[in-house]
Amino acid sequence: MNYLLTITKKFNNLTQRAKENKSIIILGIETSCDETAVAVVKNGRQILSNVIASQIDIHQKFGGVVPEVASRNHTLAINSCIDKALKDTGVIIGDIDAVAVTYGAGLLGALLVGVSSAKALAYTLQIPLIKVNHIEAHICANFIEYPNLTPPFLAVAASGGHTSLYEVLDYNKFVPIGGTTDDAIGEAFDKVARLLGLPYPGGPEIEKQAQQGKPTINFFKNSKAYYNKDLSLSYSGLKTAVVNYINNAKQRGEKLNVADICASFTKQAVDMLVDTTIYAVKNKGIKNIALAGGVAANNHLRQSLITEAEKISVSVFIPPSILCTDNAAMIASRAYFSIKSGEDLADLTLNAKANL
Secondary structure: OOHHHHHHHHHHHHHHHHHOOOOOEEEEEEOOOOEEEEEEEEOOOEEEEEEEEEOHHHHHOOOOOOHHHHHHHHHHHHHHHHHHHHHHHOOOHHHOOEEEEEEEOOOHHHHHHHHHHHHHHHHHHOOOEEEEEHHHHHHHHHHHHOOOOOOOEEEEEEOOOOEEEEEEEEOOEEEEEEEEOOOOHHHHHHHHHHHOOOOOOHHHHHHHHHOOOOOOOOOOOOOOOOOOOOOEEOOHHHHHHHHHHHHHHHHOOOOOOHHHHHHHHHHHHHHHHHHHHHHHHHHHOOOEEEEEOHHHHOHHHHHHHHHHHHOOOOEEEOOOHHHHOOOOHHHHHHHHHHHHOOOOEEOOOOOOOOOO
């Protein structure tokens, strides 16, 4: 029996098992940027293991992620991560029902390492291969942390490459309703950090500095955060305003107050996203917000969103930091709900996509 026919039959069987709430164990693989991650998750919500091999120390000397270096280190780490993820669970490899992998969006070379490994594993075990959208997976991290969370809700995906609002109508229906028209919020954090001479990764460094400073600098004439009725955002303008402020201060020979700059930038960047999110839930009558993505680990964003949402009796769901940054548990979780609805089965022609 050929592989495609075999996995199709097994996939259909898994779909039926999921609908009957029977146990399904999925091994997830994530290599979209600079973390090599492998996890084993049961029924989309229970983590059995979650292994992450970070490359932060490697990329710090470059001041950011170097795609070729990231790909090479994924290649070096992927097999040991798979071995450890299985060892940590006590689950034997034959107990894995499906393999899930991020196929986009992300760095193409990095994605290819994960996709190739997942295809090899799925083919060897003769089990279904599930393709996963990286951003949708970030949102699904909330299903792991909050077992009782169910759609519909509004999701805010905030990361280094994405800043988007989604209306999550069902476990497999993510409708984009707004977001940035240029830079992502995390990208803006990293660029401002680099301009200030802060080490990589920039986001956490700005947060540390911001805690010591005061948000007294108005980078725009109107420092009040704003939103657009079409739910669009722009971080390029804020980033440019910070650049101009720093350059003008240097030309005047003034000493920069890095902590105040970080605090002021953080407040304005976060206020834009929070105000837009609150406008969206009020406009659509949504009562639950799920925060997701690497920037969701930022404490100012977390607290600000909770504070504003409480004013209008809206609940906010936020995963722990380990599930905000790139991880494979969210990949396996997303795949479970794909299986349950009979979607996203891939074959050996699956290829990585830098953009989705």
